[in-house]
Amino acid sequence: MRIGIFDSGVGGLTVLAAIRARLPGADLLYLGDTARVPYGGRGAKTVKQYALECAQWLVDQGCDHLVIACNTASAYGAEAVRTACSPLPVTGVVLAGAASAAAAAHSKGPILVLATRGTVSSQAYLRALNETLPGRQIRQRACPLFVPLVEEGWPPGVVLDGVIDHYLSDLLQPTPAALILGCTHYPVLKDHLAARLPEGLAIIDSSEAVAQSLYRMYPDARSGAGRTRLCFTDDPEASRAAIQTIYPAGLHGADQIQLA
Amino acid sequence: MRIGIFDSGVGGLTVLAAIRARLPGADLLYLGDTARVPYGGRGAKTVKQYALECAQWLVDQGCDHLVIACNTASAYGAEAVRTACSPLPVTGVVLAGAASAAAAAHSKGPILVLATRGTVSSQAYLRALNETLPGRQIRQRACPLFVPLVEEGWPPGVVLDGVIDHYLSDLLQPTPAALILGCTHYPVLKDHLAARLPEGLAIIDSSEAVAQSLYRMYPDARSGAGRTRLCFTDDPEASRAAIQTIYPAGLHGADQIQLA
Numbered sequence: 001m002r003i004g005i006f007d008s009g010v011g012g013l014t015v016l017a018a019i020r021a022r023l024p025g026a027d028l029l030y031l032g033d034t035a036r037v038p039y040g041g042r043g044a045k046t047v048k049q050y051a052l053e054c055a056q057w058l059v060d061q062g063c064d065h066l067v068i069a070c071n072t073a074s075a076y077g078a079e080a081v082r083t084a085c086s087p088l089p090v091t092g093v094v095l096a097g098a099a100s101a102a103a104a105a106h107s108k109g110p111i112l113v114l115a116t117r118g119t120v121s122s123q124a125y126l127r128a129l130n131e132t133l134p135g136r137q138i139r140q141r142a143c144p145l146f147v148p149l150v151e152e153g154w155p156p157g158v159v160l161d162g163v164i165d166h167y168l169s170d171l172l173q174p175t176p177a178a179l180i181l182g183c184t185h186y187p188v189l190k191d192h193l194a195a196r197l198p199e200g201l202a203i204i205d206s207s208e209a210v211a212q213s214l215y216r217m218y219p220d221a222r223s224g225a226g227r228t229r230l231c232f233t234d235d236p237e238a239s240r241a242a243i244q245t246i247y248p249a250g251l252h253g254a255d256q257i258q259l260a
Numbered sequence: 261m262r263i264g265i266f267d268s269g270v271g272g273l274t275v276l277a278a279i280r281a282r283l284p285g286a287d288l289l290y291l292g293d294t295a296r297v298p299y300g301g302r303g304a305k306t307v308k309q310y311a312l313e314c315a316q317w318l319v320d321q322g323c324d325h326l327v328i329a330c331n332t333a334s335a336y337g338a339e340a341v342r343t344a345c346s347p348l349p350v351t352g353v354v355l356a357g358a359a360s361a362a363a364a365a366h367s368k369g370p371i372l373v374l375a376t377r378g379t380v381s382s383q384a385y386l387r388a389l390n391e392t393l394p395g396r397q398i399r400q401r402a403c404p405l406f407v408p409l410v411e412e413g414w415p416p417g418v419v420l421d422g423v424i425d426h427y428l429s430d431l432l433q434p435t436p437a438a439l440i441l442g443c444t445h446y447p448v449l450k451d452h453l454a455a456r457l458p459e460g461l462a463i464i465d466s467s468e469a470v471a472q473s474l475y476r477m478y479p480d481a482r483s484g485a486g487r488t489r490l491c492f493t494d495d496p497e498a499s500r501a502a503i504q505t506i507y508p509a510g511l512h513g514a515d516q517i518q519l520a
Contacts, residue, residue: 035306036296041502043495046295118498144408152404159422166419235303238378242301 001221002027003214004063006054009037010239011147011184012069013247015093016228018211019067025224026214029061030250031257035233038147039072040116040183047118051077053259055085065217067210068092071182072116075124089217094119096213097180097206098128104202105177110137112171115182117142125182139176143167143186150185151242156192164189164196178202188246230254261481262287263474264323266314269297270499271407271444272329273507275353276488278471279327285484286474289321290510291517295493298407299332300376300443307378311337313519315345325477327470328352331442332376335384349477354379356473357440357466358388364462365437370397372431375442377402385442399436403427403446410445411502416452424449424456438462448506490514 003023005016009032016030031054033039039047051073055066066088068074068081074092082090101111111133113125120142129138145163154160175198181187187205194203215222228249232239236254243250263283265276269292276290291314293299299307311333315326326348328334328341334352342350361371371393373385380402389398405423414420435458441447447465454463475482488509492499496514503510 035302037301041297041498042295043498046494046498144412145405148404148408157422158418159426162417162419162422234306238301238303238306 001065001218002029002063003065003067004029004031004058004061005067005069006031006033006058006073007069007184008032008039008050008073009034010242010246013243013250014184014187015067015069015207015210017247018207019214020228022211022215023218023221024226025221026218026226028226028228029058029063030228030230031058032230032232032239033259034239038116039070040118040144040147042118044076044122047072047076048080051081052084055081057257057259059085059088064088065214066090067214069184069207069210071184071206072118072122075119075122091210091213093184093206093210094124094182095128096209097182097204098125098132100206100209101129101178101180101202101204102132104204105133105136106202107175107177109175109177110139112176112179113138113140113182114143114146114167114179114186115140117144119182125180139171141167141171143183146183146189147185150188151245153245160192161196164193168196172198176201178204180204181206231257233257233259261325261478262289262323263325263327264289264291264318264321265327265329266291266293266318266333267329267444268292268299268310268333269294270502270506273503273510274444274447275327275329275467275470277507278467279474280488282471282475283478283481284486285481286478286486288486288488289318289323290488290490291318292490292492292499293519294499298376299330300378300404300407302378304336304382307332307336308340311341312344315341317517317519319345319348324348325474326350327474329444329467329470331444331466332378332382335379335382351470351473353444353466353470354384354442355388356469357442357464358385358392360466360469361389361438361440361462361464362392364464365393365396366462367435367437369435369437370399372436372439373398373400373442374403374406374427374439374446375400377404379442385440399431401427401431406443406449407445410448411505413505420452421456424453428456432458436461438464440464441466491517493517493519
């Protein structure tokens with residue numbers, strides 16, 4: 001069993017790590033489109049085309065299941081990828097995250113979604129949550145500074161607190177029921193975010209949600225010693241610092257590949 | 261006379277605006293590679309290839325002079341573009357900025373260069389300054405948070421001050437002679453930077469340096485009513501907010517094009 005995971009860059013390594021922890025027996029092939037990262041600010045058609053190219057490459061490598069680790073690619077491209085790669089199963093972070101939020105939202109408060117500009121504009125979380133939690137108030141916020149803060153490994157302090165407060169302060173009344181981290185980089189900030197948010201607020205990490213869903217689907221892969229291979233469309237050296245911050249094991253044996 | 265200006269995205273619009281102010285009679289064609297922006301964190305070979313593709317497109321549109329407005333593209337791709345497009349004149353922001361810094365550095369202090377990770381790694385400013393100011397100490401610093409701060413139009417406050425201090429505080433002793441803004445977005449922060457820096461420090465805006473150089477070359481274009489056309493590789497709507505912040509006039513009639 002070989003699971004193909006693709007992302008716009010290195011952020012999806014959080015999804016890879018979560019799947020690896022749950023399914024040690026699966027072969028995992030990761031594709032990061034670092035030559036064109038980030039997808040978050042691009043137009044819908046462009047993101048959909050990039051997602052299809054990444055998916056096709058993973059299919060050509062013999063993957064049995066595709067995971068769209070990038071929220072923006074999942075928002076704009078999941079349907080197109082599902083159609084193009086049918087009957088292969090395709091798991092996107094958006095639906096997995098929305099399902100987790102619905103399960104974790106114990107109060108009647110709004111659901112907050114923090115994401116890139118692209119994911120917010122796509123309204124994909126809005127549509128998914130309207131199905132899992134009909135009638136619930138959803139409040140979205142684009143947080144473009146979070147990604148460079150994570151990739152640079154910024155220390156706690158006035159800048160990090162100031163950026164978090166800038167994005168979140170007007171979203172905390174009425175008290176929200178859950179907050180979805182709608183970008184693969186954001187889980188790295190989870191503890192800092194939790195410290196600035198009301199106690200008891202459920203924080204949804206979509207990478208965990210995806211891993212749980214795969215865990216249920218593939219009981220045979222819950223043990224064993226599967227292989228992990230990382231591929232990037234740009235020279236992995238150019239992303240060395242960011243890979244080191246997010247997934248330290250990933251630097252060894254990473255390859256550069258070219259999409260058709 | 262048609263000048264072709266290319267950049268990784270919208271930041272080069274500061275260069276377009278500076279040229280337009282000096283040469284009202286020139287036709288200006290701007291190409292922003294917004295489908296693949298930013299170049300700043302990518303590998304050398306990838307940036308060089310992207311720069312060649314952008315340059316070729318402008319040549320195909322009949323441009324008589326090419327301006328590489330992106331510092332990273334200028335750092336990694338200027339030589340390749342000059343060779344490929346010979347005998348067309350090619351002006352890159354790096355050499356223009358280094359020449360301006362040499363002219364403005366009245367003290368013996370070090371020259372500071374603020375830029376993207378890619379431009380810093382390329383050492384292009386280091387090489388250029390070693391020629392214009394032999395033996396002078398050069399200190400470079402990558403400032404990845406500056407671009408999203410500019411594109412989001414962040415207000416003055418603790419975050420902006422904290423980010424500037426984080427990047428600059430250990431570069432101010434001994435007192436520098438000049439500071440080069442080695443990324444097209446950074447001039448938008450010029451006043452904030454000046455307020456946190458020693459008085460009298462020369463701040464070099466490479467877009468101004470390029471415009472001055474072209475002004476000297478094309479006296480016939482110093483008056484007249486040239487046309488301006490903007491093209492982007494992604495949907496211009498996806499960059500609407502950033503274009504609005506940097507070059508408000510640019511939104512009208514911007515086209516999406518496809519590179520070969």
